[in-house]
Amino acid sequence: MISLRNILQAFVLLLGMATCAYAGPYEDALPKFAADSYSDTEAALGAVAGSGHPLSLSVVEALRDGRLLAANGQIFIREPSGNLLNAVTGQAFGPAPQNLKAVRINNRVRRAVEAAMGGLTLLSSDAGARMDAARAVFRSRDAAALPTLQQAIAKETHADVKQALESARAAILLNQADVSPTDRLAAIASLRSRGDQEAVALLSTLPAGAPPEVAEAASQAAAAIRSRLELWNAAQNVWYGISLGSVLLLAAIGLAITFGTMGVINMAHGEMVMIGAYTTFVVQELIRAYAPGMFGASLFIALPLAFLVAGSIGVLIERTVIRFLYGRPLETLLATWGLSLILQQTVRTIFGPTNREVGTPAWMSGALEVGSLSLTYNRVAIVVFAATVFVTLLLVLRYTSLGLYVRAVTQNRRMAGSMGIRTNRIDALAFGLGSGVAGIAGVALSQIDNVSPNLGQSYIIDSFMVVVFGGVGNLWGTLVGAMTLGVANKLLEPYAGAVLGKIVLLIAIILFIQRRPRGLFALKGRAVEA
Amino acid sequence: MKTQSLLDRQAVIVLSLLGLAAVLVPVLNVMTAPGSALHISDHLVPLLGKYLSFALLALSVDLIWGFCGILSLGHGAFFALGGYAMGMYLMRQIGPRGVYADPILPDFMVFLNWKDLPWFWYGFDWFPYAAIMVLLVPGALAFVFGWFAFRSRVTGVYLSIITQAMTFALMLAFFRNDMGFGGNNGLTDFKEILGFPLQSESTRIVLFVLSAVALAAGYLLCRWIVTSKLGKVLVAVRDAESRTRFLGYRVEHYKLAVFTVSAMLAGLAGALYVPQVGIINPGEFAPANSIEVVIWVAVGGRGTLAGAILGALVVNAGKTWFTGALPEFWLFALGGLFVFVTLLMPRGILGTAQDAWTRARARLPSRSAPNALPHAAE
Numbered sequence: 001m002i003s004l005r006n007i008l009q010a011f012v013l014l015l016g017m018a019t020c021a022y023a024g025p026y027e028d029a030l031p032k033f034a035a036d037s038y039s040d041t042e043a044a045l046g047a048v049a050g051s052g053h054p055l056s057l058s059v060v061e062a063l064r065d066g067r068l069l070a071a072n073g074q075i076f077i078r079e080p081s082g083n084l085l086n087a088v089t090g091q092a093f094g095p096a097p098q099n100l101k102a103v104r105i106n107n108r109v110r111r112a113v114e115a116a117m118g119g120l121t122l123l124s125s126d127a128g129a130r131m132d133a134a135r136a137v138f139r140s141r142d143a144a145a146l147p148t149l150q151q152a153i154a155k156e157t158h159a160d161v162k163q164a165l166e167s168a169r170a171a172i173l174l175n176q177a178d179v180s181p182t183d184r185l186a187a188i189a190s191l192r193s194r195g196d197q198e199a200v201a202l203l204s205t206l207p208a209g210a211p212p213e214v215a216e217a218a219s220q221a222a223a224a225i226r227s228r229l230e231l232w233n234a235a236q237n238v239w240y241g242i243s244l245g246s247v248l249l250l251a252a253i254g255l256a257i258t259f260g261t262m263g264v265i266n267m268a269h270g271e272m273v274m275i276g277a278y279t280t281f282v283v284q285e286l287i288r289a290y291a292p293g294m295f296g297a298s299l300f301i302a303l304p305l306a307f308l309v310a311g312s313i314g315v316l317i318e319r320t321v322i323r324f325l326y327g328r329p330l331e332t333l334l335a336t337w338g339l340s341l342i343l344q345q346t347v348r349t350i351f352g353p354t355n356r357e358v359g360t361p362a363w364m365s366g367a368l369e370v371g372s373l374s375l376t377y378n379r380v381a382i383v384v385f386a387a388t389v390f391v392t393l394l395l396v397l398r399y400t401s402l403g404l405y406v407r408a409v410t411q412n413r414r415m416a417g418s419m420g421i422r423t424n425r426i427d428a429l430a431f432g433l434g435s436g437v438a439g440i441a442g443v444a445l446s447q448i449d450n451v452s453p454n455l456g457q458s459y460i461i462d463s464f465m466v467v468v469f470g471g472v473g474n475l476w477g478t479l480v481g482a483m484t485l486g487v488a489n490k491l492l493e494p495y496a497g498a499v500l501g502k503i504v505l506l507i508a509i510i511l512f513i514q515r516r517p518r519g520l521f522a523l524k525g526r527a528v529e530a
Numbered sequence: 531m532k533t534q535s536l537l538d539r540q541a542v543i544v545l546s547l548l549g550l551a552a553v554l555v556p557v558l559n560v561m562t563a564p565g566s567a568l569h570i571s572d573h574l575v576p577l578l579g580k581y582l583s584f585a586l587l588a589l590s591v592d593l594i595w596g597f598c599g600i601l602s603l604g605h606g607a608f609f610a611l612g613g614y615a616m617g618m619y620l621m622r623q624i625g626p627r628g629v630y631a632d633p634i635l636p637d638f639m640v641f642l643n644w645k646d647l648p649w650f651w652y653g654f655d656w657f658p659y660a661a662i663m664v665l666l667v668p669g670a671l672a673f674v675f676g677w678f679a680f681r682s683r684v685t686g687v688y689l690s691i692i693t694q695a696m697t698f699a700l701m702l703a704f705f706r707n708d709m710g711f712g713g714n715n716g717l718t719d720f721k722e723i724l725g726f727p728l729q730s731e732s733t734r735i736v737l738f739v740l741s742a743v744a745l746a747a748g749y750l751l752c753r754w755i756v757t758s759k760l761g762k763v764l765v766a767v768r769d770a771e772s773r774t775r776f777l778g779y780r781v782e783h784y785k786l787a788v789f790t791v792s793a794m795l796a797g798l799a800g801a802l803y804v805p806q807v808g809i810i811n812p813g814e815f816a817p818a819n820s821i822e823v824v825i826w827v828a829v830g831g832r833g834t835l836a837g838a839i840l841g842a843l844v845v846n847a848g849k850t851w852f853t854g855a856l857p858e859f860w861l862f863a864l865g866g867l868f869v870f871v872t873l874l875m876p877r878g879i880l881g882t883a884q885d886a887w888t889r890a891r892a893r894l895p896s897r898s899a900p901n902a903l904p905h906a907a908e
Binding site: 263264265321324325328329330331332333334335337338339340341342344345346348349457461464465468499500502503506507509510511513514515517518 | 681682706824876
């Protein structure tokens with residue numbers, strides 16, 4: 001038995017030596033690991049990584065994890081499962097030699113290992129791993145990875161990964177002095193098509209000795225990328241502005257209806273928004289307690305409920321307070337302010353003064369990527385929702401009899417009354433409608449803002465600004481007002497900062513009101529001064 | 531309508547009561563023993579002084595709202611600006627006694643690593659300059675704001691809303707550290723005024739008396755305005771603005787003049803408020819504060835001047851009591867007050883009392899025509 005094992009061992013050794021005889025750099029490099037010197041290890045590592053041998057990745061991984069072992073000048077890999085492999089052949093190796101020792105590494109070697117890994121995983125069969133490796137090489141610009149990179153590009157089929165690999169190659173070529181200008185120009189073109197901040201940074205690192213046409217191309221490419229990035233940046237800001245504008249539109253559109261029909265500013269409007277948000281909270285709590293499976297639908301259940309709750313409170317306010325104050329808009333303003341304080345304190349007493357947690361359904365989390373834009377789904381949902389509410393209200397005012405009456409009362413209250421419209425009833429309904437819309441705005445805002453008793457307060461001044469800016473002639477004024485303020489706010493923010501931008505905007509509106517005291521879309525005619 | 535005399539019965543009563551308070555409060559504070567029922571404790575004196583400064587603010591709002599129909603929801607801004615002007619003087623008086631002991635820079639500037647005093651702080655170590663600024667800054671802002679607004683005939687709720695926007699914008703601005711007004715924390719830790727320590731009892735009594743005197747002077751000024759021919763035109767603007775314009779009056783000039791005067795009164799009120807309270811911060815610019823001032827006037831009786839004083843005292847005394855005894859009910863009470871007064875007592879305490887008095891007189895054989903204020907119309 002013993003002799004047989006010895007023979008086998010000898011055979012394997014012979015086989016190993018035989019492969020050595022006509023072997024490439026991989027086999028030549030391996031014994032250096034056994035020398036137990038960091039510089040030899042590093043040299044061996046470089047040779048192994050560049051060899052393209054199928055086992056090289058396993059060797060580098062093993063080295064990283066301390067599983068590369070040496071005994072008697074031979075190198076072994078201990079697999080994570082515990083099996084011992086011969087590093088030369090990749091075959092299982094019988095009983096472990098007595099003096100087996102792990103190849104030691106220090107930080108310098110560890111860094112080299114990381115770089116080598118990046119190069120080697122370029123050839124991995126997993127597309128995600130290749131992508132990560134390409135990005136790693138792009139950042140490290142390690143020239144040693146170039147051969148592997150070429151190999152990877154040649155057989156890459158995945159378009160995204162191929163692009164990443166090519167820009168990694170471009171990154172390396174750009175910084176190498178001994179590359180022909182044609183290759184460099186191609187690299188610059190490749191980086192230009194990549195077109196992000198990293199590409200700009202890379203282009204600016206072009207070595208000083210580069211030929212003039214290369215330097216010229218690089219600076220042109222950098223400028224092109226920069227202006228393109230600025231464009232995307234502006235587009236992102238416009239998107240933020242549209243999303244803010246939608247929020248303002250939702251908050252202000254109900255106010256525009258009540259202000260338009262009755263000429264009164266409802267200071268408790270913000271509290272209707274808050275009540276809508278708290279309705280969402282209650283609905284979600286009930287769903288969590290009794291039907292957790294329906295959580296995704298919670299917002300759709302909350303919408304009609306919020307409309308009903310806020311709308312009926314609105315009708316109640318109109319019937320008990322506001323109708324006694326017609327013709328006295330300033331007193332109405334004060335009375336509704338008082339009501340807003342009462343509503344706030346009521347909610348604070350019931351639900352406590354702290355923020356309440358309103359959950360986001362799973363379908364609203366995540367983001368949509370359009371070019372370099374990132375559109376989060378909850379913002380997209382709010383923009384779509386605001387547009388839906390706007391169109392619905394437009395249709396209601398245009399095509400229903402209630403809408404006809406509301407428009408008539410808005411234009412000329414006394415004439416409408418003379419034509420047999422019961423203006424009192426229309427007031428109550430319009431007030432209910434405005435408050436209900438505020439309630440559903442609250443459902444939407446509960447997704448992006450803190451649900452606290454002060455929620456309404458933070459929107460009321462902005463809503464006023466939208467309404468006085470847009471004018472009360474029709475809903476389009478509110479839309480234009482909300483979008484203008486939203487986009488202007490977000491475009492000012494990068495230059496002036498959030499607070500200063502807002503101050504500038506408030507001053508601009510105050511000045512605008514001087515030019516057009518009744519807003520952008522003002523009602524014209526005799527009724528205005530009444 | 532016959533011209534009213536400057537000192538009618540109401541004015542005499544107001545001035546006598548203020549004079550009485552100016553004498554009685556110090557006397558009861560100093561002369562009586564702490565345990566006695568009549569004693570006014572040391573912490574009550576600045577509290578009463580604070581009420582008087584609020585009353586002056588209410589008076590300034592009543593002057594424009596009650597007599598000219600301008601509902602400003604931003605008068606708190608003028609009050610706070612006056613307060614900041616006074617606060618800047620008091621900050622400079624701290625000198626090297628601050629935490630960082632910088633002889634020139636206030637603590638917050640040292641904290642923000644500022645090297646030099648910003649230009650707009652120059653001169654505030656000199657009291658007369660600060661006193662002029664107390665009136666000039668709110669007056670100038672009101673003049674510019676009013677000049678734009680009244681000239682383009684911004685009226686009614688639109689005016690109310692842009693005044694609210696103005697105070698909101700100022701609040702945001704003063705919250706910024708870069709503005710150089712102490713940011714979030716505002717100005718505080720005052721030590722002395724004109725060399726008198728602010729913590730001492732005698733300084734507090736003097737400040738109280740000064741508040742009473744300023745209120746009386748403000749009342750007389752307002753009284754003089756509303757009883758003059760100017761006041762008649764203002765009431766005409768309130769009741770029928772277009773008609774007044776067609777009669778040939780430059781409505782915007784009248785409005786602008788009274789708005790500016792009113793803002794300066796509010797600034798003075800702020801300047802009296804700050805040394806008695808010991809702090810001024812951007813929270814004073816909050817739109818809610820300005821709306822609260824309007825309700826003081828409405829509670830006391832709009833368009834009566836004396837009512838504004840009464841309302842400010844009653845509501846603030848109520849606030850002090852409520853926030854001490856039933857803090858969670860204060861907002862219910864305040865909100866309810868807004869609704870109650872506008873719905874059921876539109877002429878406020880004083881107006882309602884006057885009406886009752888007039889009715890009682892009418893039942894007796896009449897001696898002279900009633901002299902009540904006509905019902906306000908928008």
